[in-house]
Amino acid sequence: MPVRASQLSQGIFKGKSCFSTAELNIDPTVVTPKAVQTLRDFGILVYDRVSMEAVLPMDKRLDRLISHCGPVTGHIFALLAVFNFLFLVFLRWMIPDSIIDVAVDATGPQGAWTNNYSHSKREDEKKQIWYTYRAKCLVKLLRFMFENSVGGQHGQVAGRSLQALTLSLICVSDCWADRSPLHEAAAQGRLLALKTLIAQGVNVNLVTINRVSSLHEACLGRHVACAKALLENGAHVNGVTVHGATPLFNACCSGSAACVNVLLEFGAKAQFEVHLASPIHEAVKRGHRECMEILLANNVNIDHEVPQLGTPLYVACTYQRVDCVKKLLELGASVDHGQWLDTPLHAAARQSNVEVIHLLTDYGANLKRRNAQGKSALDLAAPKSSVEQALLLREGPPALSQLCRLCVRKCLGRACHQAIHKLRLPEPLERFLLYQ
Incomplete structure (x- = not known):
């Protein structure tokens, strides 16, 4: 158990090493006796100086702060200190000890995440375990020093809150710490390192907590050679992350037509029946026309409607991708099929894009169609705008x-x-x- 402030002060005053790793329940390999000796010597100097000073009341402390920093800066620092304390109290109220214990158990060297990670025995994984373990020991040391410096019940609350905040940061970093060296090689396009890791027996289907594989990283980084090497060694071509993204979706997101072709050659599904992230909608949204054409050539439904996005043509009109709009219309996309009752013409009218308006009307868009709010495209156009004029010119009977x-x-x-x-x-x- 940690020593109390009175024991610490008596030990420092007498020159004894009561501030030891054994009493703090810290592994001596993490905080060495030499470090403890240095900390004790420094503590003696601080104690000698602080013990001679009187404890000032709060108003005197504020006056000293203002005299050193100026009135404006001093009041700002004082206000920040109050907010910091309130935030720690709020954090302590939000995060119970049970969650902190779960985080410690999950991220420790014998934790569940570590045991489930198949390559934790490798050198890089040993370093990560060491860093996590050392961070927890430092958290324990920080909490001990913070409680004794503040003192009382408020010190315990603040100390526990500080520990909870630091542990939460460690847990967040561990979500990315489980990225293996294979993930890093794929993300950076280092083909030789990737092939070396595969030859050493690294599992190509290793995923992070978010279910992101090395193939996802390679496709997102436009590294077609790395993606092909992973696929040739058995990588899952249709792996899905927790956000519903497939490697093909990542390839369309980055605009890599080469990665799209490779993935389709290895059997990637260009369109899922369930409502996952749609590759063709992502390609159209970002204006990657070549990726869109490859998907359409592989029998993707050109009028596939996603509930939150609509059809590819509707997405192209919403994001003003004129090239994609033109190509979709050429390939036979339904000019009036958008998102439920909203047509692509409604989307173009909202974006005030005259060129898209002309394209849609040339391909026979119905100007009188109304959406769920009962409004036509002309109703959505800005008054006296070029879009309104273009729609008014097309209102009459066509030639x-x-x-x-x-x-x-x-x-x-x-x-x-x-x-x-x-x-x-x-x-x-x-x-x-x-x-x-």
């Missing part, structure tokens, strides 16, 4: 040539882009039907 083009494309279906080339029409008519 006969426009009606014929829409009718032909509708008859040919979603594959009209390829079918028109097979009709062997005159070049001007073919270009007209293809919006060229």
